[in-house]
Amino acid sequence: MDRFILYIGNKNYSSWSFRPWMALTGCGIDFEERLIPFDFDAGNPRIREISPTGRVPVLYHGDICVWESLAIIEYAAEIFPDAGIWPTARRDRAVARSVSMEMLSGFRALRNACPMNMRRKQAALHVSDDVRADVERIETIWRELRTASGGPFLFGAFSAADAMFAPVVNRFDIYDLVHDKDTLAYMATVKSHPAWVEWQTAAVSEPWVVAEDEV
Structure with missing residues (x-):
């Protein structure tokens, strides 16, 4: 192959x-x-x-x-x-695809105000009501899915749904946007995944700088 x-x-x-x-x-x-x-x-x-x-x-x-x-x-x-890549159960796969598509097509206020940046030091950012609404919706998704599955990832085991939200974990972290203990617990789970650690390690050592690095 x-x-x-x-x-x-x-x-x-x-x-x-x-x-x-x-x-x-x-x-x-x-x-x-x-x-x-x-x-x-x-x-x-x-x-x-x-x-x-x-x-x-x-x-x-x-x-x-x-x-x-x-x-x-x-x-x-x-x-x-x-x-x-997707959860085993048909119902879970349907939901996983739905929230992944929601992530792909939505949350534009959060994307525009808070670009992903693995090198940025954590510092709070004043954000608009639209960004706050995006944050609250994402937290609701995470909370409901982890409650239903028992965690630690959205559907129990790691899946593509977690990968789709991985950049949001960085955004929530570096702009200090969330403080709920369940949200932080999920973020810690994603950040401890070996794939996340490998990506982040490479990211922070990159020599290239673009404008977002100063945001």
């Missing part, structure tokens, strides 16, 4: 790259990582050579090209049905 090749951007900033990378790594799927840093004012022109959208992440599997985070995760789940 052809090996997966996953093209990603800077680990310090690229939340879109982080999601499929963490899902594949956390579920033990073998792939080759190719990092193309966006260290130019207008991005890196090399990305357009491999991506139909000019953005990362992009997955290549033989002559098949898959782009967008959730599409990559779904493709991997199709190729590796026993890897545990």
Whole structure:
């Protein structure tokens, strides 16, 4: 079988790259990582050579090209049905896909105000009511799912749903947005996952700096 090749951007900033990378790594799927840093004012022109959208992440599997985070995760789940990318129970899979899609398409206020940045030191940020509403909705999702599953992850064991929310864990942490003990417990669980630790270790040692580093 052809090996997966996953093209990603800077680990310090690229939340879109982080999601499929963490899902594949956390579920033990073998792939080759190719990092193309966006260290130019207008991005890196090399990305357009491999991506139909000019953005990362992009997955290549033989002559098949898959782009967008959730599409990559779904493709991997199709190729590796026993890897545990999605929960086992049909109902849980349906909910996991629903909250993952909600994460993908929503929470724009939080995204815009609080970009992912693995190097940023924790410091509180004054945020708008719209950001607060996003935070509260995410906390509700986490709390309800972990209560139903018993934790420690959203559906008991680690799954793609946790990977989809991984950048939010960083945002909540570095901008000091949450203080609920259950929310913090879930964040600690995600941050202790070996895939998270590996990504963060690489991210903080990257030499590239873009404007968000000063936010």
